[in-house]
Amino acid sequence: MTDHSHRQVHLPTLLRGRILQMFAALERVGGTPIETKTFHAFAFFTNVLSPVWGFEPLEGSVLKEEGAPYFPTLQHELDRLVGERFVVVHSLRLNDGVGLEATFRLDSERARPVLDALAGLPDQAGVGDFLTELADAFAEIDVDRRDDAAAEDASYSDPAISRGRVVDFGEWRSSTDDNPAWVAAQAFQDYMPKGVTLDRAEKINFYMQLMKKRAHG
Amino acid sequence: MAEGRRTGGVTVDEIEALVRIAELPPEAGASSDARFCMDVARLVAARAAAQESGAFSLFLRSEALVDDAAKAECVHVPLLHNGNDPISGHVWLSTIGIRSSYRVQLDVSDDAAFVASVLEAGFGHMPTVVVDWRGTVPIGRLYPEGLSRDDLSYQVSFSKLPISEENLKSTLDNFYETVLRTPSAISRGNGRRIWSDARRGVPAPRPEERIQGRLLDTLKGSYPTHTWRAEPVTEDGRADIVAIRKIMAQGRPATITEWVLELKALADMTSTGNPVAASVVADAIESAIEQAIAYRCDHNAERAAACYFDMRREDVGDDECFSEIIDIARDENIPLWRWYLHRSTPAARAGRGYLNSSAGR
Numbered sequence: 001m002t003d004h005s006h007r008q009v010h011l012p013t014l015l016r017g018r019i020l021q022m023f024a025a026l027e028r029v030g031g032t033p034i035e036t037k038t039f040h041a042f043a044f045f046t047n048v049l050s051p052v053w054g055f056e057p058l059e060g061s062v063l064k065e066e067g068a069p070y071f072p073t074l075q076h077e078l079d080r081l082v083g084e085r086f087v088v089v090h091s092l093r094l095n096d097g098v099g100l101e102a103t104f105r106l107d108s109e110r111a112r113p114v115l116d117a118l119a120g121l122p123d124q125a126g127v128g129d130f131l132t133e134l135a136d137a138f139a140e141i142d143v144d145r146r147d148d149a150a151a152e153d154a155s156y157s158d159p160a161i162s163r164g165r166v167v168d169f170g171e172w173r174s175s176t177d178d179n180p181a182w183v184a185a186q187a188f189q190d191y192m193p194k195g196v197t198l199d200r201a202e203k204i205n206f207y208m209q210l211m212k213k214r215a216h217g
Numbered sequence: 218m219a220e221g222r223r224t225g226g227v228t229v230d231e232i233e234a235l236v237r238i239a240e241l242p243p244e245a246g247a248s249s250d251a252r253f254c255m256d257v258a259r260l261v262a263a264r265a266a267a268q269e270s271g272a273f274s275l276f277l278r279s280e281a282l283v284d285d286a287a288k289a290e291c292v293h294v295p296l297l298h299n300g301n302d303p304i305s306g307h308v309w310l311s312t313i314g315i316r317s318s319y320r321v322q323l324d325v326s327d328d329a330a331f332v333a334s335v336l337e338a339g340f341g342h343m344p345t346v347v348v349d350w351r352g353t354v355p356i357g358r359l360y361p362e363g364l365s366r367d368d369l370s371y372q373v374s375f376s377k378l379p380i381s382e383e384n385l386k387s388t389l390d391n392f393y394e395t396v397l398r399t400p401s402a403i404s405r406g407n408g409r410r411i412w413s414d415a416r417r418g419v420p421a422p423r424p425e426e427r428i429q430g431r432l433l434d435t436l437k438g439s440y441p442t443h444t445w446r447a448e449p450v451t452e453d454g455r456a457d458i459v460a461i462r463k464i465m466a467q468g469r470p471a472t473i474t475e476w477v478l479e480l481k482a483l484a485d486m487t488s489t490g491n492p493v494a495a496s497v498v499a500d501a502i503e504s505a506i507e508q509a510i511a512y513r514c515d516h517n518a519e520r521a522a523a524c525y526f527d528m529r530r531e532d533v534g535d536d537e538c539f540s541e542i543i544d545i546a547r548d549e550n551i552p553l554w555r556w557y558l559h560r561s562t563p564a565a566r567a568g569r570g571y572l573n574s575s576a577g578r
Contacts, residue, residue, distance in 0.1 A: 024280070027280060027282065028280050029314050030313065030317045031316070032283075105283060107284075109284065133245070153226070154226050156226070158225035159225075160223075177222055180226070180227065181225070183223060183224050184227045184232060187224060187229060188232060188235075188236060191232065196446075202242060205242040205244075205245040206236070206239065206242070209239055210231060213235060214227075
């Protein structure tokens with residue numbers, strides 16, 4: 001079985017673990033409770049920027065629609081985790097024209113054994129640090145601009161990809177050379193003074209500063 | 218950036234424009250505790266500017282804020298990070314970024330009271346920054362394993378003044394005592410191991426890089442008003458840490474490179490268990506000070522120090538270790554600091570009383 005097909009077969013399980021890890025990172029930086037669409041925006045950044053940290057995205061493509069990125073498979077697994085009470089509905093309100101909008105947070109006590117087990121797996125080494133780095137930078141964006149930031153991402157906003165088409169940043173294409181977000185994150189190095197070599201955390205941080213700037217207008 | 222690779226919806230002009238106005242992010246790569254120290258430092262600076270005074274402020278770092286707040290009587294203070302709420306005399310439950318905070322209703326009237334209150338409330342395990350407002354300037358202390366482990370703590374300096382040699386040496390000494398001195402200390406907190414096999418004296422691959430990573434994070438948390446960076450470790454084991462301080466120059470923001478630290482691990486075995494010749498170790502001792510001099514020049518830094526982490530079988534002492542370089546170090550005003558890494562806790566106990574002091578000064 002190829003790496004890609006292996007990942008596809010096990011995607012629901014991998015996603016469920018990753019959702020818990022993402023929520024833990026957001027809890028750690030004060031980014032919860034979080035709305036559904038904002039969580040999808042954060043999930044998008046974890047996918048499109050994971051190659052900067054050195055690992056492949058769990059979901060390497062998304063359909064480009066009006067507004068911010070949305071992952072149906074992620075939502076399905078999130079719904080399951082809510083049903084199993086790993087993720088808790090913090091609030092629910094009726095938004096005219098939109099319907100029910102929920103905010104979520106992690107049931108830390110229930111999720112702790114799973115998170116500890118994941119942290120001990122060799123292929124999860126570094127995931128926690130990456131998610132904390134990204135979550136802290138994501139949380140610097142105004143709450144009502146975080147979805148916009150995802151829509152402004154270099155890959156998602158690529159003018160070469162029209163609405164209704166798939167944005168591929170690592171599904172079938174290279175998650176580095178063919179991923180404009182990865183290319184943009186690397187490009188910050190080109191403008192650094194002599195003797196300064198950016199590490200991956202600084203590249204992530206600069207990239208998210210740019211997303212914040214674009215989202216805030 | 219290779220030719221032909223696209224940046225999609227972002228232009229290179231935007232990237233360049235951001236770099237022109239943005240500063241190197243001091244929190245990038247920092248641990249949760251180091252980030253929290255930076256956040257507390259920012260808040261303390263805002264409150265000091267507002268003439269805050271009092272006794273103590275305690276900041277407890279939570280990883281599950283709503284759940285933790287439910288365990289005690291708390292008041293939600295959502296805008297604490299703005300710096301407009303008085304913070305002394307209170308215990309604060311917050312997260313990285315201090316983006317959402319609760320004031321915990323506990324007695325913090327004196328240092329005995331606040332420790333007991335926090336332990337009784339069940340928060341003794343939480344990483345805690347204690348701010349002491351009683352002097353002329355606020356002083357901070359991080360307890361990374363909470364107040365239940367008050368024997369494990371680090372200073373958190375809120376000062377924006379230059380870091381003195383004495384203060385920096387003290388911080389590095391504390392780092393050595395709590396992180397490096399014995400193999401059991403090294404393994405605390407899931408840190409990267411420095412030894413592959415401590416009893417045989419086999420270091421882990423690239424020990425300078427591992428020490429650099431842990432030391433860098435300690436320095437970020439201890440001096441949160443400075444920006445601390447490390448360049449990638451070179452193949453020949455050159456590892457540097459740089460401290461940058463923000464200043465105003467002719468009414469405009471500028472930076473000064475205040476300190477460069479050249480790190481060198483001295484080992485008599487390779488990471489694959491083969492012996493290292495004494496001449497190679499001697500070259501490493503000499504190259505560290507040469508690199509410190511060169512790096513200080515490259516960065517136009519105010520000060521430089523050569524930091525040696527001695528992993529050899531025998532602790533030869535500073536005089537013998539530095540005999541060939543002590544004159545140049547003195548002439549160049551570069552302190553030589555060395556810490557001996559014991560291979561076991563019994564060996565460390567036996568070695569107590571033979572702590573190494575700085576040389577070359």
